[in-house]
Amino acid sequence: MGNADDRARRRLTRRPPRGATVAVLAFVGLCSAFMFTLVVPLQAELPELLNASREDTSWVVTITLLVAAVATPISGRLGDMYGKRRVVIALLIVLIIGSVVAALSTSIVGVIIGRGLQGATTGVVPLGIAIMRDVLPPARLGTSVALMSATMGVGGAIGMPVAAFLAQNADWHALFWLAAGLGAIGAVLVMAFVPDDVLLSPGRLDILGAIGLAIGLTGLLLYVSRGAEWGWVAPMSLASLIAGILVLLLWGWYQLKARDPLLDLRVAARPAVLFTNVAAICMGFALFSSNVTFPQLLELPVATGSGLGLDMFSAALVVATSGVVMMVISPLSGFLERTVGPRPLFTVGTAAIVLAYVFVLIWSTEVWHLLVANLIIGVGIGFSFAAMPMIIMRAVPSNETGASNGLNALFRSVGTSTASAVMGGVLASMSIQVGDIAVPTREAFQFCFWLAIVAGIIALVLTFFIPRHPHAEQHPALPG
Template sequence: MTESTEPPDLVEPVAPLATGADVEDEEVRAHTSGARANLELLFVGLGALVVSLTQSVLVPVLGLLQRDFGSNANWLLTSTLLVAAVSVPILGRLGDMFGKRLMLLISIGALTVGSLVDAISHDLGWLIVGRAIQGASSAAIPLGISLLATLMPRERVAASVALISAMLGVGGSLGLPLAGFVAEHWDWHVLFWINSVAGVLTFLGVLLVVPESHHREGGRVDLVGAVLLSGGLVCLILPLEQSSQWGWGSARVWLLLVAAVTILVAFAAYELRRDEPLVDLAALRRRPIVTTNLASICFGFALFASFIGTSTFVEAGRWTGYGFGSSLLTGGLALLPSGLAMLFFAPVAARMIAVRGAPQTLALGAGIVAAGWVIRIVLTSSLWEIIVATAVIGIGTGIGYAAMPSLINAYTPRHEIAAANGLNTLFRSFGSTLATALGTSILASSLVHHVVDGQVVDGAPSLTAYRWLFAVCALAGVLAAVLVLTIPKPGRPPSS
């Protein structure tokens, strides 16, 4: 009789058997002093923060770059997203196989090298190369989560993991005012010099302070799986990111999307037949993992829409009827309370998880995000209203991002944690990419024009277009809350 390969609809979290590596990691935990744990958290957290800054720091200065290089400047964002989509799951898997700290150092090294290339370059081609190299650094966040889960004293694991996970949003919120400040006072190359210095400090800190986890699975690299996954993700992300340039009626967009589906289906069929797959699809089909990853898409969508729907809203001219004519710096500073809220509420969420459980905590975060977007729809007349509503969204995002890795880690075998967190980060990033594609389309669907002496001198999205975008984000928050509340509590039989 052949045993079914269908994965169980797990209700109980995975409890891996104790191994020699577990014993060694427990010895590391036992001998890790509070000061040493703080240093480890500091350098891993700094790496996550700088990586997150890198992903968003060019958004406010994209207009300046387009003035210097034309519409091809968009590839400075697209190249980073494409490489990040490919490298995050692959480096996560390699971290499980050969060492999370080793892959974390490689990720931070890529950040540093890519930043240096951009800091000294004035040619668009080399700038794109540098940004592409930086894309590999995106794996630092899931690798840092997985590494700290094995190194921190057990009573500090939840708060440490929550903090690193929240950095994905914190860095984005802090990166916008930083970029605005630099753009108003210096050349945009300064942004890359800042990243370079922070990258060097982080690399040296991790190298000298953070030990390697003893959880290493070993094995051979699935090269065919890596090629198929890379091809499928590139064909999926590229048309979404370039849809505003190519247009949704472009044959390139739909051909690439069809190719993405075809390649990813082939990838799934290939991986299910392998004994040592690049991605354990059986584990991904567990109900709590599927639900958490779907909720991550919603959170990623709502967070990135907050970036593009706040700074541009605040910076729009008063002639639009809603904008405040603010500077790049003010537009970025409007998001600063949101980033600080994420930073503050990440450890609060860790305590909530201990009391109420990760699913309810994640659902609460999603509900707060939805409420923040409803406030954005209703209150538009004052700058402080925008800042308060954005801060509410930040609170919900900080709580939600803190809860996600707790669910992923609880339902994933120990030897696959880095890969699972990498894929969860990929789903969050995919939500951000969807926000770029759908958000741009929504905002472009309804425009108002500034007319002076009978001549159109400027154009901007209408308030109605922004409200539609905010409504979609609120629905994304509600959907995330509903999804995670379907995760059964431990010990409760799954519903049929």
């Protein structure tokens, strides 16, 4: 027993500087989020580049969302059981493999496989937050978690102009080689600067639960992401929706009976966790709504009556400002979380989202209008994404941190997938023919903004139902 204690003490004394640990985890979070916008600038050209139909090439984006949604809670559970650092490194290796597969592919099959593997790396963000909970003192935890949470928005926003620049000035395979390089750098840095886990939750991986969750989520997200294209009431769409719901209901029943469930649904049903996760769907919807609508509004020709005539790179720079704001305000988010608590911070964040879309609903005829709205969205998402993991960590036992944050990330993914499908469907259905292209009308964009306002209001209302002082087993790093 004494030897085991000595080994544990030696591991703790060899821990790297905490600042370096936070910086490395934030870097891998940025790399993970970048995978979502990596191919966005190429979407219009993918059918020609891959010699495939537009319906087939849309899977280059969809597959990443699907795999991310399924893999994130599973990787969180694996991290709680076998070590979060270990699983982060494994996910980065998967990212490298997927990027190399896509970079070496000239056909759509290889690119889709590679993009699917890239999506698995999304789990590094909730795992990074869980690592911070384990190793940081209370005074630094809020700010560090805010920074890590911000990477989910920052990586995608900043990555968009980088991807646009490469798409315009280099071979498209360079995007995937860049992703592979980032993954390799991240893996080396994690091995060097992230400490080994000292808090593990012994058990076994619920293989049947993981399979059930994967099948159920795939059916649900297929309906959300492909429904507009297939037809919302088409047999294929309804079959995916019904099958997904039925499988998830069976999965939930099984999880309540299982000895070592993939996710403890009793913990997930606590009011603080439940309301935060439902609000996370709305916040994911609000975040991705701007990523879908703003670039199109900025890039469409002025002659169409809807657009502002910017080129792809300039439009990406405007959209990237929200990510910069998220990163800059992360220290403020941490300070506010410590002084007023995460729930009021969440309320302010959701209110900012509503304000941003009301602003752009009224003023959206100049580039600076969208710039201002995007800056406010950055504040709203920055505060909200910082608050959500802190609310959850105050409400769950320490051995459920990785899985519970993974579940929260899953709900955000459902929101982003829904926004992608709904916004795309609205813009496609409310369009006019201008020459050879269908152009969304001004009314289509305004309807999209109304939908985002409704999502923001729902999230705002839900924040008032979150208990201020959730009762749970408290981790030493968290205040009571």
